[in-house]
Amino acid sequence: MATVTIFDQDKKQVGEREVADAIFNTEVKEYLLHDMVRYQLAARRQGTAAVKNRSAVAGGSKKPYRQKGTGNARQGTVRAPHFVGGGVAFGPQPRSYAFKLNRKVKRAALCSALSARYQAEKMTVIKEFNLDSISTKAFAALISKFELEGALVVIDQADPKVELSARNLRNVKVLRAEGVNVYDILKYPNLVLTDAAVSEIEGAMEK
Incomplete structure (x- = not known):
């Protein structure tokens, strides 16, 4: 199985963990990524032109x-x-631009996106976030320690301190594990996950 290094907030190595090859180290299929991005963007269109x-x-x-x-x-x-x-x-008349993708295709596309970040060494795993208060400056300093220019941060559960601290950062977005998606993974050049978020993603994908 593939392994990832786990860091703390000060970029000190605190351990390693194995990640599922089927999720984080599988073959990257670009056509699936393309189909999934089209699917997500089409579903966002209002379709109200008339x-x-x-x-x-x-x-x-x-x-x-x-x-x-x-x-x-x-x-x-x-x-x-x-x-x-x-x-x-x-x-033009009001219409829906959404189209259907099979669940297996969506799952395979997400695995490809996660694997693309892992194989490109653009995936960072942090043990956990411990912020004393809501502070954009503190969170920006934390991200800068890892020398990341733009990052999608995935946490395992709701954390107002992290979510609100990152809200005003231009090239950073925070998502909970249940909301991780192909479009956002590809939009941001780096992927940052908490250790618990990795476990939650693996648990959801293996169902």
């Missing part, structure tokens, strides 16, 4: 002028798309 078609715009259905004798082309209504103020032909 225009009025000829049945929704204001205006009567009476013929604007008589059928024959005017020298103009025959017209049935001023609500037709080629009239100024008429309805739009084939315009």
Whole structure:
């Protein structure tokens, strides 16, 4: 099994642990990462763009002028798309952009994302976070000790001190283990996990 070094907040090595190869050291399949990112971004789209078609715009259905004798082309209504103020032909209507991905594909994509960070040596495991208070400055100093320019920090459970301390940092995002996802892993160049978060991810993925 693959092993990772566990550090404390001062970047001192406090131990090692084995991680599941099937989750953190499997083959990285880029096409699965691509499919999963598309899936996540598509699900975020509001899909509320809409225009009025000829049945929704204001205006009567009476013929604007008589059928024959005017020298103009025959017209049935001023609500037709080629009239100024008429309805739009084939315009956007509210829709959902979401599409389906199988659960096995989602799981394999997450394993690939985690493995990509591990194999690139961009994954750091910290024993735990112990902050005395909510402090952006203190958390920024902690991240800088590990020389990380941008990081996704994954914790095992709710921790307001960590979550609120990192909220205003530009290139840092804190997620709980149950919310870890492919898009955020790939968005940030480094992955930082607590020891307990690694255990929780492994437990969830092995179900």
